[in-house]
Amino acid sequence: MAAVRPWNAFTAAEAEVRSMVADARWQTLPEPDRAHAIAARTLVTRDGDRWVFGAHARWHLHDPADGRWHLAPPPRRLRARQVGHHATALPSGVVPSGPDFIAEPGSTQAFVGPDVPVKLCEQIRELLRANCRKSELDYPLTAFGEIFARDVPSTVAAVWGTIMWCAYAPAFDGNERLLTIFGEFLRRPLPGDEWVRWLPAPPLIDLVTLVAERRRAGHPRTALRLAALIGDTAHILLSDIRFRPRALALLTMVEPVLKRPGLDDEAALRDDHALRQAWLRRCPQRLARAVLVETDPGAHLSHTVYDLVEALAFAPDPPRAAAVYLADLSDSRGMLPARLDHRLRHAYDELRRAGLTSTSASERTEPDGFAVMTPDVRPGARTGPRPMPRDSRTGSGAGAGDRGERAAGGRHETGAGVRVETGVGVRVMPPDRAGAAAVLGAAYAVGLAWSRVSGARVPERGFAGSVPLVHRLIHERDDSPI
Structure with a gap:
């Protein structure tokens, strides 16, 4: 007999909303009625956080400090109960229009594994x-x-x-x-x-x-x-x-x-x-x-942050893990915290008070370049350099091995992946290659989106958080050797 997955309030609420929005009658409903239907399916977790599955087929988290709703993936490991919410207090931007649920979500993977076909x-x-x-x-x-x-x-x-x-x-x-x-x-x-x-x-x-x-x-x-x-x-x-x-x-x-x-x-x-x-x-x-x-760089930034937290779902505390990557962003004017939900904001503020934010303000994140060979972090993984073609115009494969190896920080295995101690904090590394590529892509997308919003420069050698991710990826080929 096949195993039955345990009931989850977030999964159930999401299924209900998707079914409602897929109904052809949804778009003909007056906006107050649509808002009421969404608000009635508000969930609350034991810590008091309120969640609704709404616009863009994504979850929204209520900020108790100012009443705003932020895009945020839910903590699916926590129990939640349906409590409802005042429909009039639900902004129109949280209520699905209908077409926004049809869009294909795409992938957060960058092109650092696997290669383009x-x-x-x-x-x-x-x-x-x-x-x-x-x-x-x-x-x-x-x-x-x-x-x-x-x-x-x-x-x-x-x-x-x-x-x-x-x-x-x-x-x-x-x-x-x-x-x-x-x-x-x-x-x-x-x-x-x-x-x-x-x-x-x-x-x-x-x-x-x-x-x-x-x-x-x-x-x-x-x-x-x-x-x-x-x-x-x-x-x-x-x-x-x-x-x-x-x-x-x-x-x-x-x-x-x-x-x-x-x-x-x-x-x-x-x-x-x-x-x-x-x-x-x-x-x-x-x-x-x-x-x-x-059309809306600020909203785009919120979606990329959502993608980053989702890509870190394997971590024991995804928002805290995401805050470590957000700490890479240059924010001399202190604009970033106000754009984050309260869970991310608290985790980011801890790093800020410790002087561990805006790490990309310096152009070079690894003065001697990325190593081609580093100690691998997975049992049984192949060792040795990852072959790369040399191309003088694209700058690929330019002899980094001659510069010596640089460690990405202290490492040890956990049940959810690999913990990497860095100068910014503890980064929990994905347990597999696909996960690492997804986190790297999502983190870089956040950096590009933040640049659009704030004007901050994007480091030519990548953000600090990419260093351990790259070290995690370079040991396996993702092209087809001839």
Whole structure:
């Protein structure tokens, strides 16, 4: 007889709300009625915290200090009971609209294990090969000039920009084929260390500029070709869940103009920002979360913090574990705590009082670079360096082994993973490779989102918290050796 999973109040409440919102009648209900239905399913845990499963198919936690509701994964190990809540005290932003429950959540994994699939990389290679020899006079590089050499046509930048914009967290490892494809076009080695390329996430305006400038210059067919190239690249990226949500959103923005050339002429002739707004207006509500990075950077930050806490669900205390990664962020103006729920805020404040926050204010997190070989933390794991191809343009695999080994800190096994003692605190490492990649991706996404909100610089060698995660990952290949 199959084992029966124990009843869980959070799981049950979530199932009820999903069933209600999936009903076609949900969107026809007046907002007060929808708010009442959600508020009636409020849960409370023994510590007094109140939770509702609401907008964006995510949990929201009530802050007793100021009455706000924060996005926050629930403590599913704790018992909870249904108590209800005053519907009038529930903000409209917490109540599901309906389409927001349809969106595919995607994946928080960065590209540091596993690699992007070979088939996807080959499709991108073929697309790039077919378009990279265009004249730079016909396709001038009006964006991404800090990445590519001056004589590179904007067709190359359109493919690159689409990949980076669609990526959940654009951190790539030394075996990454997808980056090697662009090696001959780069202006300088990509930012990062000897193993990971910590790449910036471009804003949508950069992609828009490539198209809009050509239309204003009187070359509508060239502008249309660039829009088609962005669409073709996004279509290829749909096959990888780490790209899919934003790739789908980008397709909904550019495909209409491919069917109706001239649709965006008025906006493009006005300026880049007008065209950007035209694109964003075409993104349907069901994909709204995928473009929050453009439309509401503050809400996007909240979602990435949610992702980070979820990725740390294996830890005994996920909020406390997440606070250690949040401590990496530069926050000279003290803006971050007010954006956190009270559990995260208390854990973060403990680190702040100990002087262990804003650790990324210093540009270099490991002065001698990441080690290629470090003592492994898992019984029976293979030892030895992880082979990496050398590429002078991408900067991958540049002989870090010659610099000697650096320990990531004291380590010991726990039931929930590996505890790593660092200068910031105790980081509980994921018990497996997939978990480590998910935490690394989520933590980097938080850093990029915080940069959008605060203007804080993103360290070129990654955040301090990435060091033990990278050491945890580099011992196993994630590509296919020849």
